[in-house]
Amino acid sequence: MRHDHVITSKHLSRADVETVLDRAAEIAADPSAVADRHAGALLGLLFFEPSTRTKLSFETAMKRLGGDVVDMGSVESSSVTKGETLADTVRVIEGYTDALVLRHPKEGAATMASEFVDVPLLNAGDGAGQHPTQTLLDLYTIRENAGLDDLTIGIMGDLKYGRTVHSLAYALSNFDTRQHFISPESLQLPREVVYDLHQQQGGRTGIREHQRLEAVLGDLDVLYVTRIQRERFPDESEYRKVAGEYQIDRETLEAASDDLTVMHPLPRVDEIAPEVDDTEYAAYFEQAHNGVPVRMALLDLLLSEGGVSDE
Amino acid sequence: MRHDHVITSKHLSRADVETVLDRAAEIAADPSAVADRHAGALLGLLFFEPSTRTKLSFETAMKRLGGDVVDMGSVESSSVTKGETLADTVRVIEGYTDALVLRHPKEGAATMASEFVDVPLLNAGDGAGQHPTQTLLDLYTIRENAGLDDLTIGIMGDLKYGRTVHSLAYALSNFDTRQHFISPESLQLPREVVYDLHQQQGGRTGIREHQRLEAVLGDLDVLYVTRIQRERFPDESEYRKVAGEYQIDRETLEAASDDLTVMHPLPRVDEIAPEVDDTEYAAYFEQAHNGVPVRMALLDLLLSEGGVSDE
Amino acid sequence: MRHDHVITSKHLSRADVETVLDRAAEIAADPSAVADRHAGALLGLLFFEPSTRTKLSFETAMKRLGGDVVDMGSVESSSVTKGETLADTVRVIEGYTDALVLRHPKEGAATMASEFVDVPLLNAGDGAGQHPTQTLLDLYTIRENAGLDDLTIGIMGDLKYGRTVHSLAYALSNFDTRQHFISPESLQLPREVVYDLHQQQGGRTGIREHQRLEAVLGDLDVLYVTRIQRERFPDESEYRKVAGEYQIDRETLEAASDDLTVMHPLPRVDEIAPEVDDTEYAAYFEQAHNGVPVRMALLDLLLSEGGVSDE
Structure with missing residues (x-):
């Protein structure tokens, strides 16, 4: 199985998990080796719910890889208040970025959103659902x-x-x-x-x-x-x-x-x-703190090869 | 006419428009050619009204040129709530940045603000006014x-x-x-x-x-x-x-x-x-998605030569 | 005295002040000399109160040194609303960053927070207290x-x-x-x-x-x-x-x-x-505008040597 998106931990096999954790351990041991690895890449942050550590940790991870983020900001300051659907929002923002992170209050939101985008999408929590x-x-x-x-x-x-x-x-x-x-x-x-x-x-x-x-x-x-x-x-x-x-x-x-x-x-x-x-x-x-090397590993795998594993 | 600011589409001649669109097409054809072009440059984002795609698109454009942004944030979290005038706000923030993007609910705000600043100012919408x-x-x-x-x-x-x-x-x-x-x-x-x-x-x-x-x-x-x-x-x-x-x-x-x-x-x-x-x-x-190459072209023209055209 | 944190202006001796101002003057005279000096470094912004110019000025300073920031965002959008203590928040975020800037409504907050972190912490205002x-x-x-x-x-x-x-x-x-x-x-x-x-x-x-x-x-x-x-x-x-x-x-x-x-x-x-x-x-x-070279000088001194002075 090949993962272009990371939506649920249920789909991550033991081999997938080990691939990510091994890469995270490598990165943690020598972060300077990847400090410019994804220079120029942009990660879109779509947080439809408040979050401190998950969002900051993703932002830190992307920046520690030499990349940068663009942040949709809070729902109150966005077009969502004009009645835009999640599908439209992700389709617009994917055009700006190389990967997306989505947190949403509704279970299943990440799965649905992933069907509309071509860039890798990482689920950062969907309601009572998954937070892989x-x-x-x-x-x-x-x-x-x-x-x-x-x-x-x-x-x-x-x-x-x-x-x-x-x-x-x-x-x-x-x-x-x-x-x-x-x-x-x-x-x-x-x-x-x-x-x-x-x-x-x-x-x-x-x-x-x-x-x-x-x-x-x-x-x-x-x-x-x-x-x-x-x-x-x-x-x-x-x-x-x-x-x-x-x-x-x-x-x-x-x-x-x-x-x-x-x-x-x-x-x-x-x-x-x-x-x-x-x-x-x-x-x-x-x-x-481990959120940083682990998310660096995930982003690195998704941005480098388009997938977490290539079994 | 020379444009150090981009305030209204009324002032953009056919030649101006074609300059921008031609540059945007060049950039869209080979974005990697400009990926470091404005490294170190900072764009100030002053959004006095909510916006998703315009703001994200400007932020993406600046970052795709190798530059970065600083964002005033929402009005609620800013000094505006202490009664500061728009003129004072833009004069302070221009000192931090190489160019400014302004969205404001009042028609004419961008024209007024541009009179107080030396860096290029781009109008990202002023009420019922322009959104060039x-x-x-x-x-x-x-x-x-x-x-x-x-x-x-x-x-x-x-x-x-x-x-x-x-x-x-x-x-x-x-x-x-x-x-x-x-x-x-x-x-x-x-x-x-x-x-x-x-x-x-x-x-x-x-x-x-x-x-x-x-x-x-x-x-x-x-x-x-x-x-x-x-x-x-x-x-x-x-x-x-x-x-x-x-x-x-x-x-x-x-x-x-x-x-x-x-x-x-x-x-x-x-x-x-x-x-x-x-x-x-x-x-x-x-x-x-075209908002990105077009805004990259505008920013590139303004930051490189100080103007969209030099007729 | 050696400062790993900048909490109060009371502890800054005349020599400390002159070290910072001299460095600021050097930077203001030739900002391009430090444009990549702290590439890869991350500054965490923790603003528990609204601020425009202080926050933007820190963000600009860090970016003008080649570094980047991660911003906790407004209190409303953070874990603070879930009852997390300031000590816990700073301990989590210090793990993501190389230095922290804290603004907090309570006097003494910066002193307290500095006791929990190993990275340099800069006080950006603590209530009726200090704003060095x-x-x-x-x-x-x-x-x-x-x-x-x-x-x-x-x-x-x-x-x-x-x-x-x-x-x-x-x-x-x-x-x-x-x-x-x-x-x-x-x-x-x-x-x-x-x-x-x-x-x-x-x-x-x-x-x-x-x-x-x-x-x-x-x-x-x-x-x-x-x-x-x-x-x-x-x-x-x-x-x-x-x-x-x-x-x-x-x-x-x-x-x-x-x-x-x-x-x-x-x-x-x-x-x-x-x-x-x-x-x-x-x-x-x-x-x-002088907030930028002065904060660049402070950040440079803290990130380079781990202290404002080494008397």
Whole structure:
């Protein structure tokens, strides 16, 4: 399979993932080697939803490759307010650029948009749908810290609504991993995701669900924490009670392996206490920073050969 | 006449237009020849009104010439909210840049601003006034598709309020063109524009007004469609009735010449059905994309010699 | 003292200031010598408050050094709205960039942020606190027009709330200057600032306060005018009466020395009549433009050696 677009992490095979991560590692080891590699190339940024780190990270990646970006700006300042369709917007902007990055509140937007354009399109999040570059930087961070084979990972927090979590779980199922999902009952993984993961694993039973972190903490190589959002709960007191049980601080981590890597897609609110930041466990800022080499690798592969792999 | 600024298409002679379009064609044929031509040059973007394609197109053009932009950002995030005059704003920002692009809601703003600055200033639309770079890209698209001599063009839609249309009509009157204006009676060309066009044509009767497209469709080389805005009508039902009569779809185009070129300044809403996009007639995305070589040509001429022509 | 960050003008010694101003003068004399000096370097722009000239001026400075910027954008479009702390935001973005510029509404924000990052951080204004790059460009403009030794300067307008004014006064006290402060009684310099200035001057009595410009106008080498804001007054009529007494026009300036330099941090509203703009006195647009070489000098010093001085 050849990818001219990067829309979903579901379509990325193990070989695809490794191609991207290997290239990212090369780039991270010697960024100066690619500093002019895509001089003159332009990346179009189409963010129909607010974003700080994803957008900045793409912009940084393109500039670190010697290229530049053009940014549609906020929806409020664009023609979208005049009733233009997404299809028309992407068709106009693709004519200005060599590749496009799209974030959109509607699931499926990236797939639809990709059908109208000839330049590579990267999905930077489509509503409750996919966010494949986040998944790739998560995988890169896991590989750098704990390896992707014979991995025991705990994924904790809001597992029901978190697209980050679903994408990561699907991608990890291509590797030899044991996945523990830790959440309050009301925020468990959707049953169809659990079913898909079992199918994808070919009958291996690498998936377990828990309501308490203590049950598995000592076994974990990686703990991936996500935010539990207030608006998922009927009232404040219920939220506080639940959220409090899924917070990480130094005391929590006393039961962890010394090699544990703690990750978080950020922004965090109260899920991880600031006192954890200076410990050896904390990898969440490194994880955010890894967005740059990973997106550099993706852009480099798409702009150089027109595809992530050429199997 | 020498142009250090590009404020209005009225001041652009036929020779000026041809200089710009010829340069744009050269650039479009071999963009790599100018990829570093203005390295180090900075273009200031001052958009006091929202814009997607004009702003992105200028930004792309400058970057495709090896230069870069600095963007004032939205009015809400600028000193304008502290009561600064336009004259002060442009005088400050010209000190940072090698050229300025200004869009402003007030007619005449670009003329006024140009009196305060020493760097070249390009008008990217001033209210109901001029939008000369749109006119130049329209002319470029017409020339590429149908030629500018012995041209029969239909201009349809809101002809009363559309600055795009007035600018285009004035510019076309420098060439050997027959212009058909098709609109509901309430949105006809203003009488003074008709008068000016007759004057400019020196008595030739190259101008005709119609209420129905069928009357002339078969004769047209180019059909230029513009949007009819809901807010021009006292009620929704009146709008729907009128707008519906000026929409283009595949059935409409059965009566057209096979060589017809359909243009639209975009964004469109319902004026042209999506089913037209894949036909040979459709040139509106190409038209939007032509904004880049045309603006590259203008910027190149202004930054290289300090003027569009030196007659 | 060595500065890896530029947080406050209080910490800048006379030698530090001269290092920056000398470098700025070199750059202004031959900007082409540094046009590629920091190619590939990225400056992160974190503006938590609106700004036009400071932000554009930093962006221009970085690009004139061959570098580029990545801009967090407005707070509304960022993760800040999801409750992220400033510490987390700067730690993420520092991983993308080689230096950071921060403007924030809270006094002390820059100091706090600088404790979390390894790349140089420049304070572009923190609420009622410091704005050291404004001070440096003010000093540069004064030095170019009147010299910094044996200087008699009048600082007029809102002296109570104006951070620009306080920073400038502190910085000038490192030089041999006589400072006259002219304001309505209700907008006098805070007593603690007066005290600090006396202390800093080591007993020299280089500070005088006045309520009327006429008392000192004839003696001044430089008159630095700031805006008196309507919201400082209980009612409109009181504001009008006071503001009117502190406005400068050609008539006012008849009593000035021919060599007087009039400065203003801009944006101005009514403090200086437009008729003054074309006189030899006016240096406020030059002052705004000086933001570029001064910020180029600072960025160059920070990016080249990791510090403004290495005493």
